Amino acid sequence: MAAITTATPSPLHTFKYKRRLIFNRIFALLYTFSLLSLFYHHIQNLLFFFPKSPPFFISISILIADLILTFMWFTTQSFRICPSIRQVFPENLQNFLENKNFPAIDIFICTADPYKEPPIGVVNTALSVMAYDYPTDKISVYVSDDGGSEITLFGLMEAAKFARIWLPFCRKNNVVDRCPHVYFRSNYCSNGEIEKIKVMYEKMRMRIDSVLEKGKVIEEYITNEEERQAFSKWAQLGFTPQQHPSVIQVLLEKGKDKDIEGHSMPNLLYVSREKNRASSHHFKAGALNALLRVSAIMTNAPIILTQDCDMFSNDPLTPQRMLCLLQQDPSILSKLGYIQFPQRFGGTNKGDIYASEFKKLYIIDPMGMDGLKGGGPYYVGSGCFFMRRVFFGGPSNFLQPEIAELSPYFAVNKSVKCEDVLELAHQVAACNFEEQSNWGSKLGFRYGSLSEDLHTGYLLQCDGWQSIFCHPQRPAFLADVPITLNAVLIQNTRWSVGQLEVGFSKHSPMTFGIKKIGLLMALCNSHYSFWPIWFIPITIYSCIPQLALLNNISIFPKVGDPWLFLYVFLFLGAYGQDCADFILENGTFERWWNDQRMWLIRGLSSYMFGSIEFFIKRLGISQKGFTVTSKLLDDDEQSKRYDQGVFEFGDSSPMFITISVAAIVNLLAFIFGFLEILRSGNWDEIFLQMFISGFGVLNSLPIYEAVFFRADKGRMPTKTTFISSFLAGGLYAASSSLLKI
Numbered sequence: 001m002a003a004i005t006t007a008t009p010s011p012l013h014t015f016k017y018k019r020r021l022i023f024n025r026i027f028a029l030l031y032t033f034s035l036l037s038l039f040y041h042h043i044q045n046l047l048f049f050f051p052k053s054p055p056f057f058i059s060i061s062i063l064i065a066d067l068i069l070t071f072m073w074f075t076t077q078s079f080r081i082c083p084s085i086r087q088v089f090p091e092n093l094q095n096f097l098e099n100k101n102f103p104a105i106d107i108f109i110c111t112a113d114p115y116k117e118p119p120i121g122v123v124n125t126a127l128s129v130m131a132y133d134y135p136t137d138k139i140s141v142y143v144s145d146d147g148g149s150e151i152t153l154f155g156l157m158e159a160a161k162f163a164r165i166w167l168p169f170c171r172k173n174n175v176v177d178r179c180p181h182v183y184f185r186s187n188y189c190s191n192g193e194i195e196k197i198k199v200m201y202e203k204m205r206m207r208i209d210s211v212l213e214k215g216k217v218i219e220e221y222i223t224n225e226e227e228r229q230a231f232s233k234w235a236q237l238g239f240t241p242q243q244h245p246s247v248i249q250v251l252l253e254k255g256k257d258k259d260i261e262g263h264s265m266p267n268l269l270y271v272s273r274e275k276n277r278a279s280s281h282h283f284k285a286g287a288l289n290a291l292l293r294v295s296a297i298m299t300n301a302p303i304i305l306t307q308d309c310d311m312f313s314n315d316p317l318t319p320q321r322m323l324c325l326l327q328q329d330p331s332i333l334s335k336l337g338y339i340q341f342p343q344r345f346g347g348t349n350k351g352d353i354y355a356s357e358f359k360k361l362y363i364i365d366p367m368g369m370d371g372l373k374g375g376g377p378y379y380v381g382s383g384c385f386f387m388r389r390v391f392f393g394g395p396s397n398f399l400q401p402e403i404a405e406l407s408p409y410f411a412v413n414k415s416v417k418c419e420d421v422l423e424l425a426h427q428v429a430a431c432n433f434e435e436q437s438n439w440g441s442k443l444g445f446r447y448g449s450l451s452e453d454l455h456t457g458y459l460l461q462c463d464g465w466q467s468i469f470c471h472p473q474r475p476a477f478l479a480d481v482p483i484t485l486n487a488v489l490i491q492n493t494r495w496s497v498g499q500l501e502v503g504f505s506k507h508s509p510m511t512f513g514i515k516k517i518g519l520l521m522a523l524c525n526s527h528y529s530f531w532p533i534w535f536i537p538i539t540i541y542s543c544i545p546q547l548a549l550l551n552n553i554s555i556f557p558k559v560g561d562p563w564l565f566l567y568v569f570l571f572l573g574a575y576g577q578d579c580a581d582f583i584l585e586n587g588t589f590e591r592w593w594n595d596q597r598m599w600l601i602r603g604l605s606s607y608m609f610g611s612i613e614f615f616i617k618r619l620g621i622s623q624k625g626f627t628v629t630s631k632l633l634d635d636d637e638q639s640k641r642y643d644q645g646v647f648e649f650g651d652s653s654p655m656f657i658t659i660s661v662a663a664i665v666n667l668l669a670f671i672f673g674f675l676e677i678l679r680s681g682n683w684d685e686i687f688l689q690m691f692i693s694g695f696g697v698l699n700s701l702p703i704y705e706a707v708f709f710r711a712d713k714g715r716m717p718t719k720t721t722f723i724s725s726f727l728a729g730g731l732y733a734a735s736s737s738l739l740k741i
């Protein structure tokens with residue numbers, strides 16, 4: 001590939017640092033001095049026992065909280081030191097690269113459970129990527145079905161048929177929404193042809209949904225012998241999602257299968273790797289590694305796009321945007337491991353009440369990492385174009401896989417339907433293929449963490465690979481979000497376990513990482529590997545100052561004391577900068593407010609429960625796996641409440657208890673403090689505690705509403721309210737007896 005710099009007259013891409021970089025650095029310096037003063041103040045308090053010093057256990061908990069907040073703040077600075085922005089110009093691509101020279105791409109779509117991830121969603125994702133503005137004979141779509149379900153296979157067979165009409169239609173009309181579900185819900189200009197295609201789509205959807213409802217493929221939907229044979233595998237004795245042989249089905253073959261206009265179709269393959277109860281399957285990472293091998297045997301494209309089944313393509317030009325970024329100086333290209341597009345979400349309500357957008361995680365922080373020299377964003381599991389070579393050792397340290405056919409340098413020249421190709425593909429999808437091998441440790445996606453994305457991206461960087469973040473204005477990929485608080489918290493608990501598994505692994509970014517990828521990149525990765533420990537300061541600050549207040553103990557500097565300014569500056573500084581970062585990235589104040597609220601809520605639930613789960617797992621007591629997030633949106637009442645921005649507490653969850661306890665304690669403290677001020681007129685000593693409790697109360701408004709004022713099904717379960725009140729009372733009793741000692 002030609003070396004092209006960004007200085008050419010019609011560039012393919014540009015890169016620049018954001019202007020706020022200077023402000024960020026000055027502010028970081030100022031904040032560092034303030035933090036040092038804070039710890040000076042802490043030490044004074046602890047060592048010199050001023051007559052008015054708070055009780056020891058309070059001082060020590062606040063010190064611990066502040067130390068952890070400082071650690072997290074410190075890691076955050078690595079994202080803020082070089083924030084950058086890239087632009088790509090696919091309209092200039094033709095000047096540099098002809099269509100016929102575009103590299104082939106293998107697209108991996110993962111699904112794991114037809115009942116949590118409806119097959120019609122998988123079908124839409126597959127169709128949206130098959131319809132990319134890219135030479136069809138260079139695209140191969142592999143769907144990995146960890147649910148081992150004939151329903152998913154049936155869905156894809158239907159997709160293969162519908163694609164013959166859908167692909168030429170999109171091409172001819174230059175359709176932008178190439179996900180049919182999205183297109184038919186949009187304001188398209190209707191005409192006879194479109195209506196006909198819409199009817200076909202609807203009929204397909206109904207067939208797939210009816211198969212899902214019945215739980216199996218019925219005779220009348222099977223149209224030929226090949227299909228019958230494929231489904232006969234499910235009739236084999238003992239075929240279950242957890243125990244079955246590998247199933248690989250070629251649904252479309254490029255060059256052979258044509259659309260209704262006679263153009264070649266892309267390859268479309270269904271792959272369900274072998275499963276048995278005796279071997280561990282490593283969840284999504286295992287599925288991706290099986291696909292890596294199967295695709296190596298069948299097409300071996302140099303570029304791989306990984307996709308979750310609920311993340312459909314929202315921009316047909318995405319692969320061309322990726323190609324723009326591939327036209328780099330050879331010295332950069334030789335180390336370029338992957339190009340990550342952000343995960344973005346279409347289904348959030350106006351205020352994004354559950355902060356599902358994760359603007360920092362998916363957009364702001366990757367932009368910060370993209371600016372770091374020799375670094376680049378982490379991998380987020382979906383919407384990422386990898387160079388196949390990265391899965392086989394570092395840039396200057398090629399690791400040969402066990403058979404030559406798996407090597408990224410092996411040229412495939414046989415048809416995907418060729419018998420020996422299919423036979424070998426089945427072999428490499430078998431459970432025992434990975435036994436005693438480097439798969440998951442040195443080859444492929446890495447095992448050992450439920451957040452295989454963070455883990456793999458980080459370890460690839462440790463191997464010497466760099467990455468690029470591409471954040472076009474039109475989202476490249478879009479997904480729906482979970483619409484109940486419980487689903488959100490369960491998802492975040494799983495992430496927390498996975499993140500700590502990276503943080504406390506032998507390859508921890510704080511030890512191994514610092515040596516391999518440098519301080520700044522290691523800090524970025526540490527931030528997310530130790531993410532769940534936010535729970536410690538959040539829990540301390542949402543209980544201790546309040547319990548002290550309830551016991552008439554003042555723990556912070558009083559109004560008039562210069563130390564108070566320090567606290568005010570630290571609070572406003574951190575919150576203000578977070579808010580500014582959020583709003584400058586096309587956020588609104590309302591969304592930011594909800595984002596910080598969810599951070600507190602997650603701190604008291606997912607992060608706390610995830611951390612506990614991680615330690616239990618470490619002790620070997622439990623072996624909880626990957627709970628797939630439900631993508632069902634068909635509870636109308638829940639959807640309606642979500643659209644109105646109302647919290648959903650309907651299903652009872654132990655995580656609601658901790659959140660409610662904190663809400664109750666804050667409310668009691670605030671009311672008590674208020675009455676105390678009325679009674680004694682003395683407010684300057686408890687000002688900061690009143691402020692913190694008031695802030696807690698403000699953040700807990702949806703919880704009080706769910707406890708006291710709602711009658712709908714999404715209200716707080718009475719049992720949860722009861723237990724939480726009891727625990728809040730217990731906490732108060734414990735604190736007052738402790739403080740009397």
Ligand SMILES: O=c1ccn([C@@H]2O[C@H](COP(=O)(O)OP(=O)(O)O[C@H]3O[C@H](CO)[C@@H](O)[C@H](O)[C@H]3O)[C@@H](O)[C@H]2O)c(=O)[nH]1
Pocket residue numbers: 110111112113117144146282283284287307308309310343380381382450451452453491494495498626627628629630
């Ligand atoms: O045993 C499994 C479990 C999951 N999956 C797939 O993994 C993907 C992600 O699962 P999901 O339940 O949607 O989890 P999320 O929390 O929404 O996913 C985020 O977090 C995951 C790591 O925890 C990343 O893999 C994802 O890319 C990222 O979007 C889905 O396509 C699943 O089908 C498998 O293929 N096999």
Ligand SMILES: [Mn+2]
Pocket residue numbers: 308310629
């Ligand atoms: Mn998901």
